[in-house]
Amino acid sequence: MADGGTGPALRLEGVRIGLGARPLVAVDAIVPAGDVLTVMGPSGSGKSTLLAYIGGFLDPAFEARGRVTVGGAELTALPANARRAGLLFQEALLFPHLSVGGNLLIAIPEAIRGRARRRAVAEAALAAVGLDGFFDRDPDTLSGGQKARVALQRALLAEPRLLLLDEPFSGLDQALRGQMRTLVFERARAARLPVVLVTHDPADADAAGGRVVHVGEPA
Numbered sequence: 001m002a003d004g005g006t007g008p009a010l011r012l013e014g015v016r017i018g019l020g021a022r023p024l025v026a027v028d029a030i031v032p033a034g035d036v037l038t039v040m041g042p043s044g045s046g047k048s049t050l051l052a053y054i055g056g057f058l059d060p061a062f063e064a065r066g067r068v069t070v071g072g073a074e075l076t077a078l079p080a081n082a083r084r085a086g087l088l089f090q091e092a093l094l095f096p097h098l099s100v101g102g103n104l105l106i107a108i109p110e111a112i113r114g115r116a117r118r119r120a121v122a123e124a125a126l127a128a129v130g131l132d133g134f135f136d137r138d139p140d141t142l143s144g145g146q147k148a149r150v151a152l153q154r155a156l157l158a159e160p161r162l163l164l165l166d167e168p169f170s171g172l173d174q175a176l177r178g179q180m181r182t183l184v185f186e187r188a189r190a191a192r193l194p195v196v197l198v199t200h201d202p203a204d205a206d207a208a209g210g211r212v213v214h215v216g217e218p219a
Contacts, residue, residue, distance in 0.1 A: 007033025013068075036185065040212055100135060165199075
């Protein structure tokens with residue numbers, strides 16, 4: 001998925017994660033802006049622990065070391081809320097007590113001020129993914145694909161440094177998977193974001209392009 005442009009690259013230097021005496025993940029990689037590093041392995045192989053380490057929410061039961069930097073800024077020295085990692089999971093994880101638009105408003109940086117302006121930003125984000133007019137909808141009325149698009153836009157509106165994708169397409173039916181793969185990777189490339197995707201589906205890796213890393217065996 002490389003496009004030859006410039007932008008802040010994600011660097012994983014000497015990243016090693018284990019559980020007790022069992023090594024799980026060993027990765028050294030550079031992920032250019034707009035590119036995808038795909039981490040593949042079966043369930044239980046430890047691939048999601050890499051995302052947790054990058055994002056700053058790794059369970060303390062794991063032992064981990066190594067540097068994670070984006071554009072020269074070291075993330076491993078920062079708390080999770082300061083790392084600015086956009087996260088997408090198998091479930092959209094929309095807040096049920098908020099409207100669709102409300103789910104987006106909470107992600108918009110505080111520097112964008114004024115109720116009308118913030119709403120306009122959220123409505124434009126919805127329109128960009130074919131959800132024009134959905135601002136006041138209840139998230140429970142959305143289809144799985146619509147929820148996934150809202151979750152993507154919520155992650156992007158927060159102006160992340162990078163995207164971390166944890167099996168984000170596996171909960172969708174086959175027809176929607178292809179659409180969402182195209183949308184996610186195109187939006188990440190347009191936003192100049194390095195992406196780390198974990199999956200067990202070779203079709204995800206094929207759609208992402210870029211380097212593929214295989215991690216250990218399940219317990």
